[in-house]
Amino acid sequence: MASQCISNVRICGIAAAVPQRVLDVKTSKAFAKEEEIEKFISSVGIERVHRCAGNMTCSDMCQAAADKLLAQLGWKSNEIDLLVFLSRSMDYFSPATSCVLHGKMGLKTDCACFDIAMGCSGWVYALSVAGSMVQCGAYRKALLLMGEEAANLAPTQRDEFEKYVTPLFGDAGTVTALEFDPSSPEMFIETYTDGTGYESIICRAGGYRIPLEPKHLDFVVDSFGQKHRLIDREIDGAAVFVFGITKAPQAVRAMLQRTGKSVEDIDYFLFHQANLMMNEQIRKKCKIPLGKCPYSLRNFGNISSASIPLTMVTQIREQLTNGAPHKIIACGFGVGLSWGTASFVLQNPVIPKLIEME
Amino acid sequence: MIDQNQFLAQMQEILEIEDRTLSPDEKFRELPEWSSLAYLSTIAMIDDEYNVIISAADFRELQTLGDIVRAISERQ
Numbered sequence: 114m115a116s117q118c119i120s121n122v123r124i125c126g127i128a129a130a131v132p133q134r135v136l137d138v139k140t141s142k143a144f145a146k147e148e149e150i151e152k153f154i155s156s157v158g159i160e161r162v163h164r165c166a167g168n169m170t171c172s173d174m175c176q177a178a179a180d181k182l183l184a185q186l187g188w189k190s191n192e193i194d195l196l197v198f199l200s201r202s203m204d205y206f207s208p209a210t211s212c213v214l215h216g217k218m219g220l221k222t223d224c225a226c227f228d229i230a231m232g233c234s235g236w237v238y239a240l241s242v243a244g245s246m247v248q249c250g251a252y253r254k255a256l257l258l259m260g261e262e263a264a265n266l267a268p269t270q271r272d273e274f275e276k277y278v279t280p281l282f283g284d285a286g287t288v289t290a291l292e293f294d295p296s297s298p299e300m301f302i303e304t305y306t307d308g309t310g311y312e313s314i315i316c317r318a319g320g321y322r323i324p325l326e327p328k329h330l331d332f333v334v335d336s337f338g339q340k341h342r343l344i345d346r347e348i349d350g351a352a353v354f355v356f357g358i359t360k361a362p363q364a365v366r367a368m369l370q371r372t373g374k375s376v377e378d379i380d381y382f383l384f385h386q387a388n389l390m391m392n393e394q395i396r397k398k399c400k401i402p403l404g405k406c407p408y409s410l411r412n413f414g415n416i417s418s419a420s421i422p423l424t425m426v427t428q429i430r431e432q433l434t435n436g437a438p439h440k441i442i443a444c445g446f447g448v449g450l451s452w453g454t455a456s457f458v459l460q461n462p463v464i465p466k467l468i469e470m471e
Numbered sequence: 472m473i474d475q476n477q478f479l480a481q482m483q484e485i486l487e488i489e490d491r492t493l494s495p496d497e498k499f500r501e502l503p504e505w506s507s508l509a510y511l512s513t514i515a516m517i518d519d520e521y522n523v524i525i526s527a528a529d530f531r532e533l534q535t536l537g538d539i540v541r542a543i544s545e546r547q
Contacts (some may be wrong), residue, residue: 337507352527354511359524371533390508392513 115304116371119244123297126463128182129287129426130174133469134408138162142276153279158389162283162414163469164275167260172210173288174470175258176217180466182288186413188254191221195246195255199229199239199418201316202262214258215283225252232314233385233447234304235259235418235456236289237416241302243291253293254272260286261417264345270330277332277340281388283414287422290463300457301372313352317344318332353447357391361397361446364392368442368454379456381429383443386410386420395444423467430464473521473544475537479519482536485512495537517543 138160144150152159165174175198183190196218198211205213211226220226227245231238239257246252265280266274318329329343337349361384369375376382382401385393386409396406407428409420416423422445424431433439438460446452477494486493486504499505510530517539523546525539528545533539 152508156512230492335476349509349527350507351530354514355524355527358518390511390515394518397519 117241117245117302119248119300119302121293122300123246123292123294124289124457124459124462125292126182126186126290127422127425128178128465128468129285129419129423130177130181130284130470131283131423132165132169132174133471134164134166135249136162136164136275136280138280141280143279156388156390156391157281157448158345158408158410159280159414160411162280162287162427164265165284165296167268169470170204171200171260171262171284172198172214172258173282175200175260175288176214176221176286177470178286179218179256179258179288181468182290182463185463185465186290188290190219193220193224193256194252195243196220196224196226197225197229197239197243197255197257199231199235199259200261201230201232201255202260202265203228211258212281218470224320232261233387233415234416234445234447234449234453235419236385237302237443237445237453238241238304238451239289240291241304243455244302245258247291247293250293255291257289257291257364258286259289259418260284260421261419264342265349266321270342273332274341274345278345279339282346282413283416285413285416285419285423287419287426289422295323298421298458300455301368301444302453303364303368303371304453304454305360305451307356307360307450309329310352311348313356313450314448315343315347317347340452346432346463353387353413354391356450357387358394358398358445360450361395361444362450364446364452364454365395365399365442365444368456371375372456374440374456376405378440379442380405380439380443382406383421383424383441384417385445385447386413386424387447388415417443419446433459433462434464436461473540473547475540478540478543479499479536481516482513485509486517493536495535495540497536498534499539512538521547523547541546
């Protein structure tokens with residue numbers, strides 16, 4: 114059973130950065146008719162997404178978030194023992210982006226850095242891995258950098274991509290800071306996988322299975338009727354929907370049962386922001402009141418592993434920083450297929466305001 | 472037990488069809504109102520109303536609205 118109880122680890126702070134550039138769904142060229150836009154907004158729940166411009170990458174946004182959080186926490190760069198970068202929007206195929214960030218952020222050499230190649234379930238997975246390393250006291254301060262970009266776009270392909278691909282995904286970079294703290298309450302994490310669904314969300318070309326060829330940069334229609342490049346995400350919407358509304362509620366119920374809690378005992382349920390229809394179905398199945406289930410979808414879209422920390426920063430920052438302890442269950446689910454839940458208490462976390470980058 | 476007429480009315484609502492009545496023989500994928508979002512709404516409605524979730528692979532085999540009714544009743 115992939116089930117953990119982590120002691121001695123405190124989540125000290127969370128920060129997020131987005132690009133200033135906004136893509137408005139209402140003016141998106143990716144819809145054929147006006148009614149489609151209305152339907153998209155009401156059912157998918159997204160009105161705008163932030164997207165990188167110029168040379169900005171996911172790691173730049175993660176770094177900006179980390180710099181701000183370190184300053185507000187009063188942590189020195191030579192105190193960081195562990196840096197994890199969890200994303201599929203890496204700077205290079207090699208080396209690991211965590212190493213690139215280590216150099217740019219001026220961290221000390223006795224600091225462990227590695228990347229984790231996960232997506233929507235990532236926030237829970239990074240907490241699981243880094244929490245295990247921090248809990249024994251060997252790594253005392255850790256930074257978990259998580260973010261994503263909607264696609265890997267050369268400036269020459271950006272316009273075309275935005276013309277064809279419906280704005281479901283946004284760009285953002287986040288950081289979550291962990292510290293060894295024996296006074297911290299226990300944190301519970303459960304992680305799951307169904308690899309038979311690996312094709313449900315997939316970037317087919319560009320890896321070693323289908324090496325990159327020039328034709329993979331052409332925009333073509335996939336078997337679900339969506340136009341994009343073979344290096345972009347292909348999504349079997351129905352399969353993912355069925356997966357999400359089945360597994361996420363089961364996982365949340367299992368976590369409540371394991372910790373002997375009911376929905377009433379939890380202050381916030383933070384779900385990966387997939388799309389409104391799926392998230393609402395999950396929320397209703399778990400019988401969670403809307404007020405306990407903040408959404409960042411409307412203004413930011415789906416940003417994979419960044420969705421959960423971005424929701425904390427943009428939707429409940431004031432509540433989380435009011436001094437009171439907040440009991441939280443986070444649930445990430447998606448590409449893999451992979452999902453997981455984390456149950457923890459946030460008390461006095463440092464949460465800077467959202468950073469918007471030019 | 473699933474009531475076929477009730478299910479057809481629920482499908483009409485999802486597909487926003489007001490000017491005609493859907494029949495069990497209707498090949499739903501051929502309706503102009505059918506879309507990927509309508510598909511997701513259908514899965515969600517079946518989950519809400521009948522407490523059944525039909526997998527994407529199984530749904531692919533279904534052709535008519537009557538097929539969906541049978542698929543639901545087999546799983547209840």
